[in-house]
Structure formats: C-alpha cells, structure tokens
Amino acid sequence: MTISMKKYFPFFVRTLFIAAFIALCTSMNPAQAAGEEKAKAFVEELGNKAVAIVSAPNATDDSKRSGLMDLMKTSIDFDWVGKFVLGRHWRTATDEQKKRFIPLYRDFLLKSYTSRVQEYTTVSFRITGAESTGDKEYVVHTEIGKKNESPVKVDYRLLGSGKFKIIDMVVEGVSLLTTQRSEFNSVITRDSRGVDNLNDLLEQRSKEL
Amino acid sequence: MIFTGNNSSKRFIAAAFMSAALALSACAEKNSEPVMYQNGDYDPLEPLNRCIFKFNYVVDGVLIKPLAELYRTVTPKPVQRGVSNFLDNLASPVSVANSAVQGNGDQAFTTLWRFLLNSTLGVGGVFDFAGYYGIHSRSEDLGQTFGRYGVGPGPYLVLPIIGPSNFRDSVGMVGDWFTDPFNYYTTGYWQAGRTGAVGLTKRADNIDLTDEIYRTSLDPYTTFRSGYLQYRKNEIKLRN
Numbered sequence: 001m002t003i004s005m006k007k008y009f010p011f012f013v014r015t016l017f018i019a020a021f022i023a024l025c026t027s028m029n030p031a032q033a034a035g036e037e038k039a040k041a042f043v044e045e046l047g048n049k050a051v052a053i054v055s056a057p058n059a060t061d062d063s064k065r066s067g068l069m070d071l072m073k074t075s076i077d078f079d080w081v082g083k084f085v086l087g088r089h090w091r092t093a094t095d096e097q098k099k100r101f102i103p104l105y106r107d108f109l110l111k112s113y114t115s116r117v118q119e120y121t122t123v124s125f126r127i128t129g130a131e132s133t134g135d136k137e138y139v140v141h142t143e144i145g146k147k148n149e150s151p152v153k154v155d156y157r158l159l160g161s162g163k164f165k166i167i168d169m170v171v172e173g174v175s176l177l178t179t180q181r182s183e184f185n186s187v188i189t190r191d192s193r194g195v196d197n198l199n200d201l202l203e204q205r206s207k208e209l
Numbered sequence: 210m211i212f213t214g215n216n217s218s219k220r221f222i223a224a225a226f227m228s229a230a231l232a233l234s235a236c237a238e239k240n241s242e243p244v245m246y247q248n249g250d251y252d253p254l255e256p257l258n259r260c261i262f263k264f265n266y267v268v269d270g271v272l273i274k275p276l277a278e279l280y281r282t283v284t285p286k287p288v289q290r291g292v293s294n295f296l297d298n299l300a301s302p303v304s305v306a307n308s309a310v311q312g313n314g315d316q317a318f319t320t321l322w323r324f325l326l327n328s329t330l331g332v333g334g335v336f337d338f339a340g341y342y343g344i345h346s347r348s349e350d351l352g353q354t355f356g357r358y359g360v361g362p363g364p365y366l367v368l369p370i371i372g373p374s375n376f377r378d379s380v381g382m383v384g385d386w387f388t389d390p391f392n393y394y395t396t397g398y399w400q401a402g403r404t405g406a407v408g409l410t411k412r413a414d415n416i417d418l419t420d421e422i423y424r425t426s427l428d429p430y431t432t433f434r435s436g437y438l439q440y441r442k443n444e445i446k447l448r449n
Contacts, residue, residue, distance in 0.1 A: 112424075172440065172443065173447075179432055179439070182434070182435035183431045183432050186430075186431040187428050198427070201427050
C-alpha cells in the first residue's frame with residue numbers, strides 16, 4: 001500500500017461498514033412488516049374467538065366466563081406482566097413473596113376481567129393498524145364499537161415474533177398495566193407488610209369476584 | 210329550589226352546605242404530613258386529596274349517583290342523547306377558541322361548522338345533525354391548550370364534587386368559565402342549571418366505569434389518579 005492509501009484506509013473501511021450496516025437495516029424492514037402483519041392476525045384471531053365465545057347460541061354465563069378465562073390464560077404473558085406490575089418492588093421482594101404473587105395475580109386478573117360476562121353483548125371490533133415498537137414488541141390498534149355509542153380506541157401491546165402474548169391493553173390512552181402498577185405500588189408502600197399485604201388483598205378480592 | 214323555597218327549605222340547604230364545608234375543612238388539617246412522589250404521578254397533596262376523595266365518595270353515594278341512576282333509568286334513551294347533544298353543543302365555542310389558539314385551524318373550523326349546523330338544522334343542538342353526516346371533532350379546553358404549550362400538569366388535585374383534576378387543568382377550568390360566551394347575559398339560574406345538567410349527564414355516562422373500578426381496584430384513589438393523568442396526557446397529545 002502506498003502511504004496515501006494507508007492514511008485513507010480506515011476511512012474506506014469505515015464507509016464500507018456503514019454501507020453494510022445500512023443495507024442490513026433496510027433489509028430488516030420486510031421482516032418488521034411481516035411481524036406487524038402477524039401481530040394484527042394474532043389480535044384478529046383472538047378477537048374473533050372472544051366474540052364467538054360470547055355470542056355462542058347456547059352459551060351460559062358460566063360457559064362464557066370459563067371460555068374467556070381459557071382464552072386469556074393462553075394469550076397473556078403473566079410472568080412478564082407480574083414482574084412489570086410490581087415495578088421496583090420485584091427486586092426487593094423475597095422469593096417466597098414472588099412465588100405467591102404470580103399465581104394470585106393471574107387468578108385476580110382472570111377473575112376481574114370476566115366477572116361481568118352477563119353484560120358482554122356482541123360488540124364490533126376492527127383492527128385499524130399496527131406497528132413495531134422495539135425488538136419483538138408490537139402495538140396493534142383496534143376500535144371496539146358498542147351499538148349507539150362512539151367507538152372506543154383500544155391498543156394491545158404484544159411481545160413475541162411469530163407467536164405472541166399480550167402484555168398490556170391501552171384504552172383511550174390509559175394503559176391498564178401502568179394504572180395497576182400505580183395501584184399495587186400504593187398498596188405495598190402504604191402498609192408495613194408490603195408485598196405480603198398485596199398478596200393477601202389479591203387473594204381476598206379474587207374470592208369476591 | 211334553592212333560591213325560591215320557603216324559609217325551612219332554605220335553612221336545610223344552608224345546613225347542608227355548612228356541614229359540607231366543615232367536612233372539607235377537616236380535610237385541610239390532614240396535609241401536615243410529608244409529601245410523596247408516587248410512581249411518576251406527582252401528588253404532593255396526597256393526604257389532602259385522599260380526604261376529599263372520601264368526601265366525594267360519600268356525597269356521590271348519598272346524592273349524585275342516585276340522581277344519575279334515576280336519570281338513566283327514567284329518561285328515554287333518545288331524550289338522554291338529545292340532552293347530551295344540547296350540552297355538548299353549548300361547549301363548542303370554548304372548544305373552537307382553544308383549537309384555534311393551539312394552532313389547529315382545521316379542528317377549529319370543523320368544530321365551528323358542527324356548532325353552526327347543529328344549532329340551526331339540529332334545532333338548538335339537540336340533534337347531532339353534523340355527526341349524522343360524518344362531521345366529527347374533538348373537544349378542546351384551556352387545560353389542553355396549556356398542555357400543548359408545554360405546561361406540565363402540576364400537582365394532582367381532587368376537587369370537591371368535581372373529582373380528579375390537576376393544577377393546570379383546574380386553572381384551565383376557571384379560564385374556560387370566563388371565555389364561555391354562554392356565561393354572559395345569562396341568569397345565575399340558567400348557569401347553575403346547566404352546570405348541574407352537565408354534572409348529572411357526565412355522572413350517568415360513567416356509572417358503569419366507576420362501578421367497575423370500585424369493584425376491582427385494590428386502591429380506587431390511585432386507580433382514578435393514574436387513569437385521569439394518563440387520559441389527560443393522551444388528550445393533549447391527540448389532534449384531529
């Protein structure tokens with residue numbers, strides 16, 4: 001190599017690397033777009049299943065409730081959600097508290113979201129869009145319409161690629177996960193027994209729902 | 210009733226107001242404890258807010274919710290919708306002004322157009338004529354305008370009777386009152402009646418939601434706070 005080449009060699013190499021990186025990035029977009037389509041399909045399928053359960057011809061309140069709970073059990077990532085909803089208290093909680101919390105929280109979620117099945121009339125829902133919000137994270141936008149009322153915007157946050165799990169539901173800008181995290185934080189910090197108090201309350205409330 | 214009743218009913222109303230004032234002043238002593246910043250929600254007045262929250266819960270349970278439930282069951286659905294349309298229409302001028310100040314000319318014109326159409330062809334706003342033809346808009350208030358210009362929410366506030374708010378939005382509410390053309394050249398009775406009607410219809414609209422919150426939440430105060438602050442933040446972010 002001549003002296004001038006040596007001087008500019010790093011520059012060329014850097015440019016080559018940058019070019020290769022850009023090529024790699026732009027070639028990632030088709031994969032992202034495919035992911036968004038899959039995410040939309042996942043939510044669409046889930047919605048259809050839920051509507052089918054609620055509007056089945058000989059469905060009883062019990063069958064509706066258990067059907068919806070089964071659907072939720074397989075489509076929500078309870079471990080991820082449980083860890084997130086405890087926030088900073090997850091790190092300070094003992095293993096015993098954590099082991100007690102996750103199943104109690106799962107039970108509480110399932111019961112609280114299906115306790116009003118008798119009021120779940122057929123609603124219309126439509127997917128209005130989706131985007132990727134990070135590595136293996138997607139948001140799917142939907143609109144849920146009840147008759148004679150203006151449609152409600154509900155976004156589902158999903159984790160995964162190919163196969164997905166729901167990690168949050170955002171209704172008109174209000175994230176249920178964020179709200180619940182605030183709620184649990186309050187319950188933990190306002191009682192000297194902390195996470196134990198939360199676990200007790202979850203257990204007690206689940207029985208009533 | 211307040212202004213024209215006989216002496217004993219006037220005395221009753223006065224007594225009711227005084228006991229409410231006493232209950233609220235009991236709340237004022239509660240804020241001698243240190244402040245807290247909860248999970249991203251700025252709530253330095255939490256003890257005071259919780260006290261007012263409890264006060265609101267009692268007043269709601271005793272008076273407001275029963276009235277709202279009565280309204281909801283007794284009034285035919287079309288009449289309820291007509292009342293809501295009428296009240297929403299009255300709120301249009303303030304919305305137009307705020308959309309304009311936010312620099313959203315399109316939204317300002319759409320809201321103005323809706324107001325003109327509904328007030329005339331919609332018979333005083335009772336029929337949502339414009340909405341039937343697909344002309345929809347978002348309502349804007351001064352709190353949202355402040356928010357658009359970068360003003361943060363400030364401390365979370367629970368206002369007596371009115372409920373969740375924050376410092377910025379409360380100031381905005383006062384400003385909206387002064388910029389509302391319908392508060393000029395109208396009588397106090399009319400304004401009080403309108404405020405009462407708005408409160409009642411809003412309460413009737415959210416009965417199911419608030420019932421759900423009280424049924425499932427482990428700490429309703431925090432659920433309302435978190436939900437309200439997120440909702441306002443989203444309203445400020447969204448444009449038509």
